[in-house]
Every structure is written in C-alpha cells, then in structure tokens.
C-alpha cells in the first residue's frame with residue numbers, strides 16, 4: 396500500500412513537472428526575482444550638494460555638452476548665467492596646443508508662467524580634431540569655469556566606442572545613485588545616450604521650472620565632460636494651457652539644443668548623428684509621426700543615408716518603447732510600432748533603446764509586421780533582421796519603479812527586472828558589441844544582464860543573435 400502511494404506520488408510529481416515545463420516553454424524569457432527596496436524616493440532637497448550653485452557673481456552653471464554636427468567634429472556647449480547675460484564666448488584649446496581659440500554662441504531666455512529663466516547660452520564649436528582632448532572655458536574673470544571633453548575618433552566601421560544609456564533620470568537619491576554608478580562603471584562610457592524624461596519638473600505645481608535648473612546643476616558633473624545625446628520624453632512636453640503655457644516642449648527646447656539641421660531635420664525632436672562606428676537615429680514619440688508627417692518623411696530619407704560600410708552599427712533612440720511587457724504604459728508605443736517597425740527590419744537596425752517604463756527589459760530579436768487587418772498574423776515572431784528592443788527607463792525618478800508585469804511573460808521578452816540602473820553599449824568592431832545592464836544595488840562592475848550583439852549587417856552568419 397505504502398509502495399503504491401509512493402508510485403502515485405511519483406507519477407503526480409512527473410505530471411505536475413511536465414505541466415510546469417510546458418508552461419516554461421510557452422512563456423518568454425526570464426523574469427528576475429531580485430528583491431528590491433520598493434520605497435518611493437523623493438527629489439533631493441534644494442540644499443543638496445549635487446545642486447550646489449557655483450560661487451561668484453553670475454558664475455556659469457548647468458554646463459553641458461552634446462554633439463554639434465553630423466560627424467562628431469563639432470560640440471554644442473550650453474550653460475546658464477543667472478544674473479545677467481555675461482559673455483557668449485567659449486574659449487577652447489587642444490590638449491597639446493598653445494593656441495586658444497574662441498567661438499561665439501547665442502543667449503536665450505524664456506518665461507514659464509511666473510518663472511523667468513536665467514540666461515541660457517548655446518555655443519557650437521566646429522572643425523575639431525578627432526580623438527583629441529580639448530579644454531574649454533566659459534564665463535568671465537574670476538568666475539570663469541574650465542572643463543574638458545574628448546572628441547570621438549573619425550567615423551569608421553571598426554572604431555571601438557562605448558555608449559552609456561540612461562533614461563527617465565529625474566533628481567532623486569536614486570537618480571544620484573544611477574549617475575554615480577554610471578560614472579564609476581569601469582566600462583567607462585564615452586558618450587551618454589539619454590532616452591528621455593529629464594528633470595521631472597512637471598511633477599511640481601505650475602511645473603516649477605526651478606527644478607529644471609537644479610537638474611541642470613545635478614548632471615553637470617558628467618554632462619560637461621561627455622556629450623549627452625538627447626531624446627525628448629513626455630515629461631519634456633510641459634503643456635499647461637490652463638495657465639497659458641500652450642507651447643509644447645518650451646523649457647526643454649530652450650535648454651537642450653541638438654544638431655538637428657545637420658541631418659536635414661526640421662525639428663530638434665528628431666534628428667540623427669554619426670559617432671565613431673554608430674549611426675544614431677533619435678525619434679520623437681510625442682511629435683506627429685504618421686505617414687506624410689515631417690518626421691516620417693525625414694526618417695524615410697535618413698534611412699537611405701545610412702552607410703553601414705562607414706557606420707557599421709545602426710541604433711535608434713526613442714522614449715516610448717515598441718515592446719514592453721510591463722502593465723504600466725502597456726501598448727503606448729503600438730501606433731508608432733505599426734508605422735516604423737517594417738523599416739527597422741528592412742534596414743537591419745541593431746538595437747532600439749527606449750525609456751518611459753520605469754524598469755529594465757530586453758527583447759529577443761522579433762518582429763510583428765505581417766498583419767494586414769484580415770490575415771490574423773498578429774503575434775511577434777523570431778526575426779534575425781529585427782532589432783533587439785531594450786527598455787532602460789530605470790534612471791530613478793520620483794515616480795518610482797513599475798513592478799507590475801503582464802503574465803505570463805510574453806515570448807518576445809528575454810529578460811525583465813524592475814530595478815534602477817543604467818546600460819553600457821560597448822562597440823568592439825564592425826561585427827561585435829557588448830551590452831550590459833548595471834543595477835544600482837550592485838558593485839560598479841557587476842552586470843545584472845548582458846548580451847553579445849552580432850551586427851545585423853556584418854554578421855558572418857545569420858545564425859548569430
């Protein structure tokens with residue numbers, strides 16, 4: 396009797412085991428079981444050291460740089476002087492050069508309801524030498540401030556280059572941890588790809604724009620030394636017609652300039668750059684993108700300009716992801732996906748980075764482009780010409796993490812975890828790049844997720860993921 400029960404139990408275990416293993420096959424990849432502190436983080440107080448105002452009358456603050464042209468031989472230097480316009484000049488010189496050059500910029504101000512901005516300077520420096528360290532100086536007299544940056548190597552298909560990835564950063568203690576982790580990551584990102592939602596000033600009454608200023612001072616410690624490539628998110632819209640603020644993106648567009656004209660774009664919300672071995676396309680989830688719109692027409696032309704023998708890696712940045720399996724913001728990117736996904740497959744985009752969802756997720760190479768309304772083919776399928784979609788909206792803002800996930804994990808989702816962190820996309824040559832995701836709770840060198848990328852254009856075998 397006892398022996399018979401044992402057999403029955405054994406059979407039951409086998410059956411249950413089979414059910415679970417079938418469920419495993421039906422589901423997608425891995426959902427991390429990492430346990431995190433789920434307490435909501437507040438914005439750092441105004442007297443935090445990270446928001447410190449540089450000493451001295453009218454001292455330049457909120458210094459940040461971005462690429463200033465199409466090929467990486469230009470830099471836009473931006474800064475704010477609080478009391479008066481001051482000087483528009485940037486003084487700059489190469490590491491091994493005695494010759495100091497100067498470039499003249501422009502100065503802007505704007506009002507947002509009862510807020511008046513400081514004097515926002517933008518100065519484009521052009522014709523820089525490749526792969527060279529430059530020092531630069533802004534401001535006048537004893538309140539002038541000096542910084543440095545390194546230009547990228549000349550564009551070429553095998554140039555190694557390391558991009559950092561941060562999204563939805565905000566200005567909480569978690570945001571500070573994310574930025575510190577990025578700065579101390581031994582992989583050393585050389586340029587940061589920022590996938591939208593910057594300051595979260597719009598969380599405050601009347602979208603208190605002084606929180607745009609604190610954010611500018613917070614990121615200066617990194618953004619003054621390496622370019623941050625900007626993507627606009629929904630928290631940049633700042634649309635508040637009930638108080639007369641009916642011009643979308645007003646604070647963002649005054650504060651963060653990008654070289655959109657260099658790529659033939661008519662709007663700073665969508666543009667592209669070439670940098671080292673990458674062609675990087677920035678799209679706007681919050682500007683018109685349907686067929687016939689300026690963004691659509693521009694991207695159609697831009698894809699024709701991509702030359703993989705020159706820039707082997709093709710990267711797309713946007714704020715709202717096409718593929719995310721979190722409950723929050725689920726399917727918000729769907730209308731844009733329907734329009735653009737066929738192009739991503741056709742042009743063999745290597746990777747699409749997005750934010751918006753405050754968590755991390757990496758997809759398999761899949762596409763969902765066969766559906767034609769009547770054929771019922773509406774499930775993503777494995778597609779080696781398709782990009783990997785990475786959601787990296789886990790910078791650490793005051794809205795906290797999204798932890799609720801759709802269940803079961805969809806087949807397109809390879810790995811997902813709701814933790815704050817940043818990414819590194821490390822291009823080795825024309826065929827290989829290494830992506831790693833770094834969770835804030837870990838040591839600086841720890842990779843919580845990683846993937847070798849085999850270039851979609853240059854892969855020697857179609858079997859490579």
Ligand SMILES: [Fe+2]
Nearest residue numbers: 592628629751
């Ligand atoms: Fe967002």
